[in-house]
Amino acid sequence: MQLSDITLEDIESLAVGAWILGTGGGGSPYLGLLNMRALYRDGLRVQLMSPEELQDDDWVAAVSNMGAPLVGQERLTDSRTIARAVALMEEHTRHRFRGIMALEIGGGNSIQPLMAAAHLKRPVIDADMMGRAYPEAQMTSVAVGDLKPCPLTSVDVRGLESVVESVPTWKWMERVSRKICVEYGSIASTCKAPRTGADVKKWGIPGTTTKAIAIGRALREAQRRHEDPIAAILSVEPGKLLYKGKVVDVERRATEGFLRGRTRFDGIDDWRGSAMEINFQNEWIVAWHDGRPVAMSPDLICVLDSVSGEAVGTETIRYGQRVTVIALPPPSVFLSEKGLQHVGPRAFGYDIDFRSVFA
Amino acid sequence: MSVRELSLDDIESLAVGAWILGTGGGGNPYLPLLNMRALYRDGHRVRLVDAADLADGDWIGTVANMGAPLVGQERLTDSLTLARAVTVMEQHIGRRFAALMSMEIGGANGVRPFMAAAHLDLPVVDSDTMGRAYPEAQMTSVAVGGLTPYPLTAVDVRGFESIVHKVPTWKWTERVARKICVEYGSVAATCQPPRTGAEVKKWGIHGTTTKAIAIGRAVRDAQRRHEDPVAAVLSVEPGKLLYKGKVVDVARRATEGFLRGVVRFDGLDDWRGSAMEINFQNEWIVAYRDERPLAMTPDLICVLDSVSGEAVGSETIRYGQRVTVIALPPPAVFLTPRGLDHVGPRAFGYDIEFRSVFGA
Numbered sequence: 007m008q009l010s011d012i013t014l015e016d017i018e019s020l021a022v023g024a025w026i027l028g029t030g031g032g033g034s035p036y037l038g039l040l041n042m043r044a045l046y047r048d049g050l051r052v053q054l055m056s057p058e059e060l061q062d063d064d065w066v067a068a069v070s071n072m073g074a075p076l077v078g079q080e081r082l083t084d085s086r087t088i089a090r091a092v093a094l095m096e097e098h099t100r101h102r103f104r105g106i107m108a109l110e111i112g113g114g115n116s117i118q119p120l121m122a123a124a125h126l127k128r129p130v131i132d133a134d135m136m137g138r139a140y141p142e143a144q145m146t147s148v149a150v151g152d153l154k155p156c157p158l159t160s161v162d163v164r165g166l167e168s169v170v171e172s173v174p175t176w177k178w179m180e181r182v183s184r185k186i187c188v189e190y191g192s193i194a195s196t197c198k199a200p201r202t203g204a205d206v207k208k209w210g211i212p213g214t215t216t217k218a219i220a221i222g223r224a225l226r227e228a229q230r231r232h233e234d235p236i237a238a239i240l241s242v243e244p245g246k247l248l249y250k251g252k253v254v255d256v257e258r259r260a261t262e263g264f265l266r267g268r269t270r271f272d273g274i275d276d277w278r279g280s281a282m283e284i285n286f287q288n289e290w291i292v293a294w295h296d297g298r299p300v301a302m303s304p305d306l307i308c309v310l311d312s313v314s315g316e317a318v319g320t321e322t323i324r325y326g327q328r329v330t331v332i333a334l335p336p337p338s339v340f341l342s343e344k345g346l347q348h349v350g351p352r353a354f355g356y357d358i359d360f361r362s363v364f365a
Numbered sequence: 366m367s368v369r370e371l372s373l374d375d376i377e378s379l380a381v382g383a384w385i386l387g388t389g390g391g392g393n394p395y396l397p398l399l400n401m402r403a404l405y406r407d408g409h410r411v412r413l414v415d416a417a418d419l420a421d422g423d424w425i426g427t428v429a430n431m432g433a434p435l436v437g438q439e440r441l442t443d444s445l446t447l448a449r450a451v452t453v454m455e456q457h458i459g460r461r462f463a464a465l466m467s468m469e470i471g472g473a474n475g476v477r478p479f480m481a482a483a484h485l486d487l488p489v490v491d492s493d494t495m496g497r498a499y500p501e502a503q504m505t506s507v508a509v510g511g512l513t514p515y516p517l518t519a520v521d522v523r524g525f526e527s528i529v530h531k532v533p534t535w536k537w538t539e540r541v542a543r544k545i546c547v548e549y550g551s552v553a554a555t556c557q558p559p560r561t562g563a564e565v566k567k568w569g570i571h572g573t574t575t576k577a578i579a580i581g582r583a584v585r586d587a588q589r590r591h592e593d594p595v596a597a598v599l600s601v602e603p604g605k606l607l608y609k610g611k612v613v614d615v616a617r618r619a620t621e622g623f624l625r626g627v628v629r630f631d632g633l634d635d636w637r638g639s640a641m642e643i644n645f646q647n648e649w650i651v652a653y654r655d656e657r658p659l660a661m662t663p664d665l666i667c668v669l670d671s672v673s674g675e676a677v678g679s680e681t682i683r684y685g686q687r688v689t690v691i692a693l694p695p696p697a698v699f700l701t702p703r704g705l706d707h708v709g710p711r712a713f714g715y716d717i718e719f720r721s722v723f724g725a
Contacts, residue, residue, distance in 0.1 A: 094530060098457065156526075165533055168541060171453060171518075172526035182527060185548040189541055 009053040009129055014046045016219050017120065023222030024116030025317040026239065027214070027334075029306050031265075031289035032113015032139030033075035034319060041085045042117060045124045052120045055105050055129035057212050060203030064104035066131055067092045068148075068201060069122055070115040072160070072183065073193035075321060076260075078114070081193050084163050085121035091161040091197040092122045098157065098169055101200055107131035109146065109198055111214040112139025112289075113319075118195070133210035137337035138306050141264055141288040143183070144176035145349045147339045148201065151209040155179040159197045162190040211337045217243075225315045235315025236330050246363050248293065248301060249282050249331040250275050250312060256323055264288055269323055271331075282331065284309070286320045291354045293331060301333045301363045302351045304340035308332050333363045368412045368488055373405045375578050376479065381675060382581030383475030385598065386573070386693075388665050389679040390624075390648035391472015391498030392434035400444045400480050409483035414464055416492045416569050419562030424460045425490060426451045427560060428478040429468035431519065431542060432552035434680055435619075437473070443522050444480035446554045450520040451481050454556040457516060457528055466490040466565065468505065468557050470573040471498025471648075472678075477554075492569035494557075496696035497665050500623055500647040502542065503535035504708045506698045507560065510568040514538045519545045519553040570696045576602075584674045594674020595689045598667075605722050607652065607660060608641050608690040609633045609671060615682055623647055628668075628682055630690075641690065643668070645679040650713045652690060660692045660722045661710045663699035667691050692722045 012020075021035040042052075060066065069088055071078065096102060106119040106126070111134040123130045135146040149155070158170040160183055168186050173179045179199075187194040201210075220242050228238035239245065251271035258267035266287050273280040282300075284293045290307040293300055301307050309318045312328040323329075340349050341362075347353065350360045371379075380394040401411075419425070428447055430437065455461055465478045465485070470493040478489045494505035508514065517529040519542055527545045532538050538558070546553040560568075579601050587597035598604065610630035617626035625646050632639040642653045649666040652659050660666050668677045671687040682688075699708050700721075706712065709719045 098528075098530070159530075165531060166537065166541065167515075167529075167531035168545075169457070169528035169530050170526075171457075171528055172524055174524050178525065182525065182545060182548050185544045186527075186541060189544040 008059055009055050012052045012054050012120070012130070014043065017042045017117070019219045019222030019226060020116060020215065021222065022225055022316060023218035023220065024111055024113060026221055026308050026310065027111050027218055027306065028113030028139040028317060028319070029289045029308055030286055030318070030320040031141065032110060032115055033078060035114045035117050037078065037083050038114045038117030038121065041083060041121055045085060045121070050124040052123045053129045054132050054215060057131050057133045057206045057210050060104060060131070060206055062202060062204035064203035065101040066201045066203065066206050067095060067103040067106045068109050068135060068198040069106060069118045070109035070196055070198065071118055071193065072187045072196045077192040081163065081191060086125060087161055087163050088118050088195040089122045089125035091159050091195045092126060094159045094161060094167055094169070095157070095197040095200060098159065099200055103128060103200070104203065105129045105131040107206065107210065108134040108215070110134055110136040110139045111218055112136065115139070116215070116218055130215065131206060132215045133206055133212045134214045135211060137211040137214055139289055140349060143180035145353070147209050147211055147337065148205065149176040150339055150342070150345045150348050153201065153205055153209060154199055156199055158183050158199060160186050160194045162194055166190055209339070211339065228315065236310055236312070236332065239315065240332065243334055245332045245334040247330070247332050248363065249273065249295065250277050251282055251329065253323060253325050253327045253329060256325060265320055271329065274328070287354055288320060290320065292351055292356050299358055302356070302358065302360060303354065304336035304345065304349045305362055305364070306334040306336060308334060335364050367418060368414045370410050370412050373402065376401045376476065378578045378581030378585055379574065380476055380581065381584050382577035382579065383470055383472060384676040385580055385667050385669065386470050386475065386577055386665065387472030387498040387676060387678070388648045388667055389645055390500065391469060391474055392437060393678060394473045394476045396437065396442055397473050397476035397480060400442065401476060404444060404480070404483045411479045411482045412488040413491050413574060414488040416490050416565050416571050419463065419490065419565060421561060421563035423463035423562035425560045425562065425565050426454060426462040426465045427468050427494065427557035428465055428481050429474045429555055429557060430477055430552065431546045431555045436551040440522065440550060440552050442477070442554070444484060446520055446522045447477055447481040448484035450518050450554040450556040451485060453518040453520060453526050453528070454516070454559060457518065458559060460559070462487060463562070464488045464490050466569070467493040467574070469493055469495040469498045470577055471495065474498070475574070475577055489574065490565060490569070491574045492565060492571045493573045494570065496570040496573055498648055499708060502539035504712070506568050506570055506696065507564065508535040509698055509701070509704045509707050512560065512564055512568060513558055515558055517542050517558060518556045519549070521549040521553055525549055568698070570698065587674060595669055595671065595691065598669070598674060599691065602693055604691045604693040606689070606691050607722065608636050608654065610636055610641055610688065612682060612684050612686045612688065615684060624680055626679070630688065633687065646713055647679060649679065651710060651715055658717055661715070661717065661719060662713065663695035663704070663708045664721050664723070665693040665695060667693060694723050
């Protein structure tokens with residue numbers, strides 16, 4: 007059994023890399039990082055396990071925080087709460103989990119499995135179900151694979167605990183669990199439908215924790231050496247530089263539990279005189295260059311601070327920021343016809359055919 | 366162990382009696398009665414058992430529908446859905462129930478445990494946790510007793526199943542379960558927190574199914590004999606006649622998941638020239654006679670059709686109806702200081718001291 011130790015230095019890199027893979031959403035990993043620093047100071051350690059090491063009949067927990075990132079700024083993440091969501095799922099299903107994995111590697115939810123793993127002494131599985139961040143429960147590889155959407159456990163720091171035991175579809179899972187979360191106060195720690203080792207090997211998106219750490223490490227090293235951090239990202243990922251500019255307008259509105267809006271840029275350097283506009287629903291969804299769609303979901307659109315190279319989120323982007331827009335290739339599961347039904351531009355209400363920047 | 370099988374005629378009486386004990390709320394038992402007729406036609410039978418015959422270590426499933434009675438008129442209650450709420454609870458806690466019980470005897474929920482019991486072949490305990498109907502989860506004898514407020518299962522006819530596994534208080538059970546129910550479409554079949562035989566013996570309100578059947582039978586017998594059905598109710602229950610009149614005004618609004626409002630009556634017969642007003646939140650809460658509070662929760666205020674003697678609900682009462690208002694005595698558990706904290710007039714926002722119509 008091959009398990010590798012995750013160092014605190016790895017987690018610092020994970021926080022930076024996961025925020026980039028969040029494509030504007032998923033929430034900043036900063037508070038999760040603070041939790042992990044405290045846990046490591048207390049002597050707890052976490053290990054990483056490749057999904058290939060799982061037995062077919064092992065059970066794996068998939069975890070995430072659900073709710074409004076804004077609320078998460080006030081009701082801070084407690085690492086024991088996500089561990090409790092996993093423990094409750096074990097009590098309810100009477101399975102013992104072999105490992106714990108992220109629902110989404112993008113943003114703060116990349117750290118949640120590490121917090122649960124530290125308390126429960128299980129390895130973190132090096133895989134997720136989005137390869138990025140997405141706003142809704144049906145936007146995962148396991149939903150594309152039509153795996154079972156239930157049960158789900160939902161836990162809160164004050165000891166509120168609920169189980170969504172059965173729903174007919176992933177969209178209904180989204181609806182019922184969202185209402186429970188809202189009644190808790192718009193933030194809940196959740197353990198998603200348990201997956202077998204065979205499920206994870208077939209439908210998981212492998213290697214994404216390692217990938218996020220590598221991106222973060224490349225970026226942090228470039229920062230230390232005062233080199234171009236964006237070039238560093240593109241040296242470890244087969245991405246594509248799309249645009250450099252500055253933010254000239256942001257329209258943002260919180261509707262139906264989502265942060266929707268658009269941001270506009272004026273080009274600088276090679277892009278002087280050319281405009282870009284990006285529409286978002288928590289995450290960056292479609293980027294338009296001079297009125298023509300140039301990049302769209304499921305391709306990862308990453309808006310980075312041109313100086314630090316770190317990600318800029320849809321909730322924090324503001325007038326005057328100098329940014330660089332890059333695209334990273336999506337997990338192949340989302341490029342199938344069924345994958346595009348779940349996460350292509352039409353799933354977000356844009357009547358355009360998906361065209362990859364990597365085509 | 367004394368177990369007796371209920372006849373379909375008992376259940377017809379139960380539907381009439383439970384609607385009277387509903388004190389205006391709890392929903393009309395008519396649809397559950399139709400379910401029971403169909404189940405009996407298919408050969409199912411249900412049995413009633415006394416709480417005293419339970420073993421202390423038995424586990425009892427408490428059954429109720431949750432939601433807006435109005436929605437229940439369109440999304441009809443399926444007996445299999447109620448049974449499923451019980452089965453999900455058994456699977457979740459890993460225990461089998463020895464019997465089922467009503468959460469509230471008042472209204473439709475007085476009949477629903479029998480719908481589940483018919484499928485699961487379990488007896489129903491002749492007890493409930495309200496002795497009437499009340500709108501909220503913390504308004505029960507088991508909440509007054511400080512018993513554990515979780516877990517709760519909520520199930521829907523389309524196959525939705527959720528479990529409120531843990532909450533700090535009964536008010537939180539109400540809050541979380543209510544939101545799940547609303548997302549389902551404002552009606553859910555629930556199995557309330559499981560109780561042991563010892564808990565039911567100590568905190569249950571006993572004999573309430575038998576009582577509802579006796580009230581219903583008295584009303585139906587009087588109807589058949591063309592005698593006064595209201596007098597018949599008072600012949601089997603130590604109640605008190607408060608008022609006769611006709612409805613002159615109804616102000617009704619659906620707010621925060623409840624039906625709230627006020628009904629005004631002009632007096633008839635001995636009460637000519639005297640006005641009554643009753644405030645409601647699903648159930649009749651406070652009755653004012655000539656602007657002075659006359660009867661209030663936890664006393665049962667029952668508004669009956671003066672001709673048929675059957676209950677009139679807060680959602681169906683309308684201008685011009687001739688009604689008789691009676692009071693029935695409440696379960697003793699609600700007369701303690703802690704009981705009154707849960708269901709006295711102040712629990713419904715009325716700043717008045719409880720005074721029973723049955724008091725000295």
